Amino acid sequence: MDGILPIDKPRDMSSRKLCSEVKRLLNARKVGSSGTLDPHASGLMLLCINNATKLISVLQRLDKEYIALARFHTDVTQAQLSEVLEAFKGEIVQLPPKRSSVARKPRKRCIYELRLLEFSPREAKLYVKCEAGTYVRKLIHEIGTRLGGAHLQELRRTAIGYFKIEDAVSFEEFVKSENREGFLLPMEECVKHLKRVTLKWGSVRGALKGAPIFRPGILECEAPPEKGEVVAVFTPSNDLIALGKWVGGNVALMIDRVIRPEYKPNKKRWEKRVHGGSLS
Incomplete structure (x- = not known):
């Protein structure tokens, strides 16, 4: 399972x-x-x-999307808030909070969208689409520093990538x-955002042991990956078996992580589908 x-x-x-x-x-x-x-x-x-x-x-x-309810410490106007929101779109620098699992060093994050959904002088409901690793609570606090103070009242995550x-x-x-x-x-379903590399059956056993994949062992590949790009590694029967990093030379692919070490290929079923005309 x-x-x-x-x-x-x-x-x-x-x-x-x-x-x-x-x-x-x-x-x-x-x-x-x-x-x-x-x-x-x-x-x-x-x-x-x-x-x-x-x-x-x-x-x-993957990028994240949220609905955030901000509570202001003083009355603000919609015009004031809209002006401040514009300033926080695009690349920002955040210092992770003290209670965080990552090193407390300034880091850049991107705010792709920051829209006002509902407004009152003391509260605003915001839609936030941001890069992974963005602290929305910190973002609301930073917005508040330009408006007399604010804190996050409620937060709901509505999307993670697709x-x-x-x-x-x-x-x-x-x-x-x-x-x-x-x-x-x-x-x-987890790797739809990654480029896909399909191996020939002769390379599957080696891949399951973490062996590098030579170019002749590749059946097909989506638009050529960039060197060092993480790719999803599939068998000819469309089973995900590993994550890899594209090298691009004669050794085309290095296996980075085997997902299904216990995988047993059903090669006969795949060949039956091919000869039956249901798979090209």
């Missing part, structure tokens, strides 16, 4: 508690998340189950379901 669970985390539950409950309910070996949420925040989390935990690194890089909150299961529904595994997405 491997896969990705898009789940709507309720307010007042920690991300760790959510992972623990899902692990227990699925009787899974491992459960990890592609990005946590504060206990008081709600919204989309991607939980990686068993072998899918090896894909966390590529999911962490995964949307509308496609997530609520925690309550997940708990009540008698078919919880039915909510899992296949691991192949």
Whole structure:
């Protein structure tokens, strides 16, 4: 049982508690998340189950979208707020908060969109689309420094890359379901944003052992990757087996992480499909 669970985390539950409950309910070996949420925040989390935990690194890089409710410490006008919001679009520099899992050094992050959805002199609802690793609570505080002070009242994550909150299961529904595994997405859904490299069957066994892949061992490749680019490595039967880094020379591909070490190719079934005319 491997896969990705898009789940709507309720307010007042920690991300760790959510992972623990899902692990227990699925009787899974491992459960990890592609990005946590504060206990008081709600919204989309991607939980990686068993072998899918090896894909966390590529999911962490996806952009995020939020609905944030900012509370101002003094009355502000809509014109004042709009002017300040414009100043925070594009590249910004943030210092991670003291309670953070990363080094407390200034780092650049990009705010792709920052729109006003609702306004009153003391509150504003904002839509934020930002680069992975952006601290929205910190962003609201920094906006507030130009308006007499502000803090984050509520936060809801609505999207992680191409995964949307509308496609997530609520925690309550997940708990009540008698078919919880039915909510899992296949691991192949996690790598749609990566370029795809399909190996020939003769190279699959070596790839599962982490061996480098020579150019003759590649069946097909999407638009040529850049040197050093992370790619998704597939078998001819469309099974994701590894992540790799494109080299581009005679040694075309270095295997970076094997996703399914126990994979057993069903080569005969694939050949039957090919000869049957359903696969070119």
